[in-house]
Amino acid sequence: METLRMVTVVAPVNIAVIKYWGKRDENLILPLNGSISGTLSTNQMCAKTTVSFSRNFTRNRIWLNGVEETFENRRLINCLNEVRRRAKEQGKISPEELEYNVHICSVNNFPTAAGLASSAAGYACLVASLSKLYQLDGDISSIARQGSGSACRSIYGGFVEWIAGDKNDGTDSCAVQVVDSNHWNEMRVLILVVSENKKKTGSTAGMQTSVATSELLKTRVSQVVPKRLADIKQAIYNKDFKTFADITMQDSNQFHAVCLDTYPPLVYMSEVSHAISDLIHQINEEAGKTIVAYTFDAGPNACLYLLEEHVPLVLAAVNHVFPTTQNADTYFTGIPVTL
Numbered sequence: 001m002e003t004l005r006m007v008t009v010v011a012p013v014n015i016a017v018i019k020y021w022g023k024r025d026e027n028l029i030l031p032l033n034g035s036i037s038g039t040l041s042t043n044q045m046c047a048k049t050t051v052s053f054s055r056n057f058t059r060n061r062i063w064l065n066g067v068e069e070t071f072e073n074r075r076l077i078n079c080l081n082e083v084r085r086r087a088k089e090q091g092k093i094s095p096e097e098l099e100y101n102v103h104i105c106s107v108n109n110f111p112t113a114a115g116l117a118s119s120a121a122g123y124a125c126l127v128a129s130l131s132k133l134y135q136l137d138g139d140i141s142s143i144a145r146q147g148s149g150s151a152c153r154s155i156y157g158g159f160v161e162w163i164a165g166d167k168n169d170g171t172d173s174c175a176v177q178v179v180d181s182n183h184w185n186e187m188r189v190l191i192l193v194v195s196e197n198k199k200k201t202g203s204t205a206g207m208q209t210s211v212a213t214s215e216l217l218k219t220r221v222s223q224v225v226p227k228r229l230a231d232i233k234q235a236i237y238n239k240d241f242k243t244f245a246d247i248t249m250q251d252s253n254q255f256h257a258v259c260l261d262t263y264p265p266l267v268y269m270s271e272v273s274h275a276i277s278d279l280i281h282q283i284n285e286e287a288g289k290t291i292v293a294y295t296f297d298a299g300p301n302a303c304l305y306l307l308e309e310h311v312p313l314v315l316a317a318v319n320h321v322f323p324t325t326q327n328a329d330t331y332f333t334g335i336p337v338t339l
């Protein structure tokens, strides 16, 4: 019998156009509302994870970006346990191998914890690699969800919806592909890195405070998001950029309004972020139509959705207004990324 098995997987980040913010179950990571994102292509902003098990490993170990971390992480353990539970059920791995310890090695090729979906790519990659190692069949997005909510969307390519579900055990809270990356293959994402600094309040803690204190979040979940999910999916099917862009920008703005409505407030966008938002509205006005949309996650960096034909114009405008500086906290790496 083999004593060492090893698998390597690459998983990209995803950029939400309808934002996830708020949980109804902290342990299973069940969201208050559904969300939709675009998954970037696998050759750009990615996590790369190698996992192995062996009868010779004396304990479970994990290294993140070259540094060994403790394995005492509830989310990590939940993911490993769920993969092993399913592996046992599906029966492709011997009972002896199921007992072996694992070694996990993961690297990101972009700043971690700066609001650039590092946990999404990281946990999607972890769960995808473990699932391969243990030869799992079936949807694994509901396992990735238990590592980090947004990670479930990075399991699939193209535009992906995380269905909130309404069961208490989370079995119906998983990701489904809306369209694959070929459907709207002119779509690009520009990432404008405003700051690589770690954010002040992490998403998990931030959304807990929002759930506890924001009235606007309640209205958003019950009155706003359901219609937006339906409308943006229709816009994606129809390749209707204007509707897609309007909803994307409005949803980003409402998410940050919820953050400000949280008490004490969560301030993720910086002055530069707001200046980028102003510039995008100005570009659209001068173009006489909507050609680019911004969206901001739990950090100051901007993600711009636009079609390939408009990349040169938008990049030129961004570089003109925000010339790259080496000695400031503010600089931009505008990389057109394909979905």
Ligand code: 2P0
Residues within 6 Å of the ligand: 015, 016, 018, 019, 020, 021, 029, 035, 119, 120, 147, 148, 149, 150, 151, 203, 204, 296, 297, 298
């Ligand atoms: C999103 N964000 O939909 C939203 C937009 C941030 C703003 O998903 O607690 O890191 O691990 O489930 O997934 C960030 O939340 O939080 C996030 P946990 P996660 O992309």
